Amino acid sequence: MTIESIPTTHTNEFASSDVQTLLERIDTLEQRIAQLESAPAQDLENMLSMVVFSGDMDRAIAAFIIATGAAAMGMDVSMFFTFWGLSVVKKQKVYDGKNMVEKAFTAMLPAGTQTLALSQMNFFGAGAAIMRKLMKDHEVTSLSELVELARELGVRMVVCDMSRELLGVRDDELIDGLEMGGVATFMGDAARSKVSLFI
Amino acid sequence: MTIESIPTTHTNEFASSDVQTLLERIDTLEQRIAQLESAPAQDLENMLSMVVFSGDMDRAIAAFIIATGAAAMGMDVSMFFTFWGLSVVKKQKVYDGKNMVEKAFTAMLPAGTQTLALSQMNFFGAGAAIMRKLMKDHEVTSLSELVELARELGVRMVVCDMSRELLGVRDDELIDGLEMGGVATFMGDAARSKVSLFI
Amino acid sequence: MTIESIPTTHTNEFASSDVQTLLERIDTLEQRIAQLESAPAQDLENMLSMVVFSGDMDRAIAAFIIATGAAAMGMDVSMFFTFWGLSVVKKQKVYDGKNMVEKAFTAMLPAGTQTLALSQMNFFGAGAAIMRKLMKDHEVTSLSELVELARELGVRMVVCDMSRELLGVRDDELIDGLEMGGVATFMGDAARSKVSLFI
Numbered sequence: 001m002t003i004e005s006i007p008t009t010h011t012n013e014f015a016s017s018d019v020q021t022l023l024e025r026i027d028t029l030e031q032r033i034a035q036l037e038s039a040p041a042q043d044l045e046n047m048l049s050m051v052v053f054s055g056d057m058d059r060a061i062a063a064f065i066i067a068t069g070a071a072a073m074g075m076d077v078s079m080f081f082t083f084w085g086l087s088v089v090k091k092q093k094v095y096d097g098k099n100m101v102e103k104a105f106t107a108m109l110p111a112g113t114q115t116l117a118l119s120q121m122n123f124f125g126a127g128a129a130i131m132r133k134l135m136k137d138h139e140v141t142s143l144s145e146l147v148e149l150a151r152e153l154g155v156r157m158v159v160c161d162m163s164r165e166l167l168g169v170r171d172d173e174l175i176d177g178l179e180m181g182g183v184a185t186f187m188g189d190a191a192r193s194k195v196s197l198f199i
Numbered sequence: 200m201t202i203e204s205i206p207t208t209h210t211n212e213f214a215s216s217d218v219q220t221l222l223e224r225i226d227t228l229e230q231r232i233a234q235l236e237s238a239p240a241q242d243l244e245n246m247l248s249m250v251v252f253s254g255d256m257d258r259a260i261a262a263f264i265i266a267t268g269a270a271a272m273g274m275d276v277s278m279f280f281t282f283w284g285l286s287v288v289k290k291q292k293v294y295d296g297k298n299m300v301e302k303a304f305t306a307m308l309p310a311g312t313q314t315l316a317l318s319q320m321n322f323f324g325a326g327a328a329i330m331r332k333l334m335k336d337h338e339v340t341s342l343s344e345l346v347e348l349a350r351e352l353g354v355r356m357v358v359c360d361m362s363r364e365l366l367g368v369r370d371d372e373l374i375d376g377l378e379m380g381g382v383a384t385f386m387g388d389a390a391r392s393k394v395s396l397f398i
Numbered sequence: 399m400t401i402e403s404i405p406t407t408h409t410n411e412f413a414s415s416d417v418q419t420l421l422e423r424i425d426t427l428e429q430r431i432a433q434l435e436s437a438p439a440q441d442l443e444n445m446l447s448m449v450v451f452s453g454d455m456d457r458a459i460a461a462f463i464i465a466t467g468a469a470a471m472g473m474d475v476s477m478f479f480t481f482w483g484l485s486v487v488k489k490q491k492v493y494d495g496k497n498m499v500e501k502a503f504t505a506m507l508p509a510g511t512q513t514l515a516l517s518q519m520n521f522f523g524a525g526a527a528i529m530r531k532l533m534k535d536h537e538v539t540s541l542s543e544l545v546e547l548a549r550e551l552g553v554r555m556v557v558c559d560m561s562r563e564l565l566g567v568r569d570d571e572l573i574d575g576l577e578m579g580g581v582a583t584f585m586g587d588a589a590r591s592k593v594s595l596f597i
Contacts, residue, residue, distance in 0.1 A: 018218075019416075025225050026423050032232050033430050040393055041240035041439035046589070051396070053261055055319065058481055062451055062596075065560075069581035075589070083257055084319050101329065108320060120453065120482050121506055130499065134564050162264075166333050183268035190394045191245070191274070194438055195588045197449070197596040198261075198396040217417075224424050231431050239592055240439035250595070252460055254518065282456055283518055300528065307519060361463075365532050382467035389593045390444070390473070397460075397595040 047076040049193040051186060055084030055109070057116035057128050057143065061135075063088075063199045064146035070195075071153035078189040079150070080181070082160035084109070085199075086167060087116060089147070089159060091175045102168025111173065113143040151177050158185050246275040248392040250385060254283030254308070256315035256327050256342065260334075262287075262398045263345035269394075270352035277388040278349070279380070281359035283308070284398075285366060286315060288346070288358060290374045301367025310372065312342040350376050357384050445474040447591040449584060453482030453507070455514035455526050455541065459533075461486075461597045462544035468593075469551035476587040477548070478579070480558035482507070483597075484565060485514060487545070487557060489573045500566025509571065511541040549575050556583050 036042070048070040052063050063079065071077045081089050090111040095103050110116050114132075121127040135142055141149065150157065158181040159174060179185075190196045235241070247269040251262050262278065270276045280288050289310035294302050309315050313331075320326040334341055340348065349356065357380040358373060378384075389395040434440070446468045450461050461477065469475045479487050488509035493501050508514050512530075519525040533540055539547065548555065556579040557572060577583075588594040 022222070022225065023420070025229070026420065026427070029225070029228055029232060029427055030423070032236065033427060033434070036232070036235050036241075036434050037430065039241060039243070040245045041243040041442070042434075042437060044240070044243075044393070044437070044439040044442075046438045048585075048588075049394075051261070051265070053258065053398075059451065062449070062481060065581050066449070066585070070585050073582060073585055073589075075585070083261060101333065131564075134499065138560075138563050140560060140564065162337075162339060165337055166330075166339065183264050184272065187247075187265070187269050187272055187274070187394075190247075191272075193394070194442070195447075195585075195591070195594045196394045196396060197594060198398050199451075199596050221421070221424070224428070228424070228427055228431060231435065235431070235434055235440075238440060238442070239444045240442040243439070243442075243592070248593075250460070250464070252457065252597075282460060300532065361536075361538060364536055365529075365538065382463050383471060386446075386464070386468050386471055386473070386593075389446075390471075392593070395593045395595060397597050 043192045044194055045076060045192045046074065047078065047189070047193040048195045048197070049078045049186065049190040050080065050196070051198045052079055052081045052085035052088060053083050054119065054199055055087035055116060056119035057113070057131065058118050058120070059199050060085075060088045060113070060116060061143050061146065063197075064143060064150055065141075066197070067155050068146055068149050068153055071150065071155050075194075076156075077150070077153075078156040078158065078186075078193070080158045080160060080186040080189075081178075082163045083167075086159065086163055086169050086174075087111060088113065088143075089157065089175050089178060090169065090173050092173055094170055094173050098168055098170075105167050106169075106173075109167065113147060116143070147175065156189070160186075242391045243393055244275060244391045245273065246277065246388070246392040247394045247396070248277045248385065248389040249279065249395070250397045251278055251280045251284035251287060252282050253318065253398055254286035254315060255318035256312070256330065257317050257319070258398050259284075259287045259312070259315060260342050260345065262396075263342060263349055265396070266354050267345055267348050267352055270349065270354050274393075275355075276349070276352075277355040277357065277385075277392070279357045279359060279385040279388070280377075281362045282366075285358065285362055285368050285373075286310060287312065287342075288356065288374050288377060289368065289372050291372055293369055293372050297367050297369075304366050305368075305372075308366065312346060315342070346374065355388070441590045442592055443474060443590045444472065445476065445587070445591040446593045446595070447476045447584065447588040448478065448594070449596045450477055450479045450483035450486060451481050452517065452597055453485035453514060454517035455511070455529065456516050456518070457597050458483075458486045458511070458514060459541050459544065461595075462541065462548055464595070465553050466544055466547050466551055469548065469553050473592075474554075475548070475551075476554040476556065476584075476591070478556045478558060478584040478587075479576075480561045481565075484557065484561055484567050484572075485509060486511065486541075487555065487573050487576060488567065488571050490571055492568055492571050496566055496568075503565050504567075504571075507565065511545060514541070545573065554587070558584075
């Protein structure tokens with residue numbers, strides 16, 4: 001309904017039928033706005049959520065470049081480290097007090113950004129070393145610096161409880177500043193994020 | 200415009216210029232709301248969509264833990280199984296009536312949650328067996344139970360038509376309760392989902 | 399507040415207290431709409447953004463089937479090729495004027511859709527060849543045709559600057575119609591996309 005089509009009285013009186021129409025329009029507006037306000041889209045924040053499932057160096061680098069890039073652009077960022085992704089946020093290996101399977105996993109899984117392998121062309125670590133050298137030569141921030149940068153930029157880093165238990169990873173093997181959480185933690189963040197990625 | 204700044208007449212008359220202003224404001228509101236209502240964001244539902252491309256046991260576990268977790272939190276969930284992901288929803292291998300390439304694929308591709316390999320540290324199946332044992336020891340729901348749980352929670356499971364044809368997978372090789380669909384089925388779900396993941 | 403509950407005067411006069419109530423309601427509506435209009439969800443467009451990180455033929459096919467499918471459904475689509483994903487948009491290998499590491503990468507990395515490997519069951523290229531044959535037999539559009547189709551459908555294809563530099567990929571090695579960009583280019587697109595995928 002355009003303004004032109006509304007029958008106004010052109011006097012300083014306002015007919016009761018006009019009042020009724022007007023009140024109905026406002027009433028309808030209030031209902032429509034309430035519906036918009038309760039729509040799922042309204043939960044969205046300027047936020048990025050990621051599952052870091054992979055423990056590959058190249059994928060971890062991609063994850064942290066996207067995370068720090070988004071944080072630098074003013075977005076809230078949440079990273080959820082699960083399965084092999086735990087290797088990315090390990091700082092050391094600890095064997096004391098672990099059972100045999102846990103010790104085997106500890107031995108075989110990399111611990112920390114310097115020991116991760118490439119997903120392709122790894123050549124028993126040579127590819128990963130070349131990648132690290134190339135990044136240094138081209139002055140690309142290294143993975144360990146990216147992790148540090150993410151922490152400084154306030155990126156939320158959550159470690160999957162279940163994965164930690166399954167792989168026998170202890171608290172003192174992990175870098176500082178991590179939270180513990182489960183799938184509900186991730187989904188809670190993802191459901192209010194404009195962007196969600198599984199890496 | 201705040202209420203204080205509106206020149207009301209303080210009599211029980213309502214000047215026609217005021218009426219005009221008021222009608223214009225309501226008119227503008229109606230246009231702004233119509234624009235909000237037709238915005239792409241309004242299509243969003245409290246929903247999670249996933250492409251399950253990988254046939255790795257660990258990735259399939261992650262997919263179903265996220266899917267069932269989201270469903271338990273009240274979200275609608277849709278999973279689209281494509282390429283190697285078809286192995287996750289196979290229950291058996293059938294060779295009858297297949298051509299040679301299809302028989303070869305059938306022989307080589309795993310069928311069902313018990314035969315999937317790990318994406319890392321698989322060691323010709325030993326890694327996958329250790330993972331299954333670890334999950335049992337730690338009372339983590341097994342993959343086959345997770346698939347069953349997903350079905351009970353009403354998770355929509357769609358099998359990619361094109362992949363099924365390419366890999367020569369027959370209906371009687373698949374678990375029950377699956378729908379058939381194509382990329383349009385997935386994109387239709389993803390376009391109204393708050394969260395979309397490619398696994 | 400329903401229409402029935404509003405005390406209208408039933409004369410052609412409109413009490414100043416009613417006017418005040420009415421103006422307050424409109425004022426509130428304007429504030430609520432302004433809030434809705436400035437919500438993060440309002441940035442969303444009918445758009446799909448993808449990171450193509452993988453250089454595997456099967457994952458590239460999945461990426462382009464989803465991309466062209468979404469474009470055919472009327473969505474804007476943006477693809478960001480990074481790391482091994484660069485191989486998907488290479489048309490040839492050039493060795494002239496490269497240093498030794500760059501030459502090694504050029505030799506080892508595939509260039510173009512015909513030379514990509516499968517992520518699983520590749521068997522030194524046999525799997526990829528079988529997949530290409532299967533796609534042809536089943537009249538599924540080939541990867542190179544999908545890339546061409548994507549370009550025709552107006553899919554935005556952005557190459558990651560940093561990856562190009564790291565892997566020593568030159569402009570004349572890439573197919574036509576690509577843009578150069580960084581993580582900010584991707585995040586800018588992803589933040590206004592209803593669907594984002596990392597492949």
